[in-house]
Amino acid sequence: xxxFLGKIDFGSDLVALLGGLGFFVxxxxxxxxxxxxMKKMKEKSTSGAPLAExxxxxxxxxxxxxxxxxxxxxxxxxxxxxxxxxxxYPLNAYSQIGEYNDEVRAHNSxxxxxxxxxxxxxxxxxxxxxxxxxxxQCHGQTGDGMNGKAADLSKxxxxxxxxxxxxxxxxxxGFPMGEMPAGLVDEATAKKIATYVMAEVSTAKKAGDxxxxxxxxxxxxxxxxxxxxxxxxxxxxxxxxxxxYGTPKFIAETVLVKGKKGHIGNMPSFEKSGLLNKTQFVAVxxxxxxxxxxxxx
Ligand code: HEC
Ligand code: HEC
Numbered sequence: 001x002x003x004f005l006g007k008i009d010f011g012s013d014l015v016a017l018l019g020g021l022g023f024f025v026x027x028x029x030x031x032x033x034x035x036x037x038m039k040k041m042k043e044k045s046t047s048g049a050p051l052a053e054x055x056x057x058x059x060x061x062x063x064x065x066x067x068x069x070x071x072x073x074x075x076x077x078x079x080x081x082x083x084x085x086x087x088x089y090p091l092n093a094y095s096q097i098g099e100y101n102d103e104v105r106a107h108n109s110x111x112x113x114x115x116x117x118x119x120x121x122x123x124x125x126x127x128x129x130x131x132x133x134x135x136x137q138c139h140g141q142t143g144d145g146m147n148g149k150a151a152d153l154s155k156x157x158x159x160x161x162x163x164x165x166x167x168x169x170x171x172x173x174g175f176p177m178g179e180m181p182a183g184l185v186d187e188a189t190a191k192k193i194a195t196y197v198m199a200e201v202s203t204a205k206k207a208g209d210x211x212x213x214x215x216x217x218x219x220x221x222x223x224x225x226x227x228x229x230x231x232x233x234x235x236x237x238x239x240x241x242x243x244x245y246g247t248p249k250f251i252a253e254t255v256l257v258k259g260k261k262g263h264i265g266n267m268p269s270f271e272k273s274g275l276l277n278k279t280q281f282v283a284v285x286x287x288x289x290x291x292x293x294x295x296x297x
Pocket of ligand 2: 173266
């Protein structure tokens with residue numbers, strides 16, 4: 001039963017040594033006090049101490065002093081507990097989890113420094129492997145959403161995506177404005193608005209017919225600005241900043257950070273899960289943006 005004692009290296013591990021000593025003292029003191037009481041019970045001795053005033057249907061209690069051994073051990077344990085938290089094994093001292101976290105932090109800062117100025121091709125290549133490992137199981141290897149299991153990324157981040165958002169509404173990113181209602185404008189107007197947003201609001205600046213853009217701008221002011229702001233920038237975080245829509249920034253700084261509880265399912269926040277760091281956010285967003293949502297054909 002006490003075989004585990006053999007496995008402890010008492011020579012170098014002060015905490016184990018004191019813990020072991022404490023354990024030993026507690027066992028001995030318990031045995032001693034229990035023995036004392038057993039003996040008293042056998043002798044039917046009354047302690048000689050005065051009876052306490054209260055009694056329960058005639059069953060009373062002696063005002064015995066605390067047994068000395070118990071008393072001493074109790075105080076030693078209080079002192080030992082203080083020593084344990086403050087000096088013996090303080091909360092901020094070495095721990096395996098702490099060592100692991102330090103190593104991960106060190107690695108991440110090395111990683112971020114190395115890729116802080118990564119060029120487009122590097123980010124895209126990194127993004128592709130991240131996508132295959134972290135996103136493809138829901139979005140499919142080509143980002144088509146596997147028949148509606150997740151968002152079809154080819155229909156996202158461009159005019160088509162904006163039109164679909166207007167038609168179906170949008171929810172689940174957790175903005176203070178809550179949900180965007182479906183069907184705010186008809187399809188023809190939606191198309192003009194989408195052209196305007198991609199040409200003038202989004203920094204993607206996709207060229208659009210000037211007349212259509214102007215009509216879209218008026219329609220945007222009438223139907224969208226109340227939540228997204230006149231400039232489409234989302235009124236300081238009340239609704240999504242559409243100037244980033246169609247650029248890697250929207251994915252890296254909104255979608256992956258917030259996660260999405262949507263019409264067809266949920267996507268976890270990659271910031272909360274800690275599965276990816278910020279460089280990887282930008283990488284996978286760059287990959288999606290250039291290969292899926294906004295293909296440069
Ligand atoms: C009632 C407020 C409100 C109005 C009006 C509104 N939106 Fe939104 N919009 C939101 C909110 C909130 C979100 C974030 C939805 C979410 O949580 O996914 C959003 C999201 C979006 C998105 C991003 C969708 C995505 O894929 O994440 C686009 C694009 C968009 N809105 C465009 C528009 C356009 C264009 C109009 C005008 C026709 C409009 N919105 C009107 C509140 C609004
Ligand atoms: C557990 C499944 C799952 C995983 C893993 C996942 N997604 Fe999603 N994602 C979804 C679902 C479901 C939606 C659509 C939610 C809706 O609108 O109903 C979505 C939506 C999106 C959107 C559109 C968001 C919007 O605002 O409309 C983007 C962009 C996206 N995902 C990118 C990614 C990237 C990048 C990864 C990997 C780092 C990833 N997703 C991993 C399930 C997933």
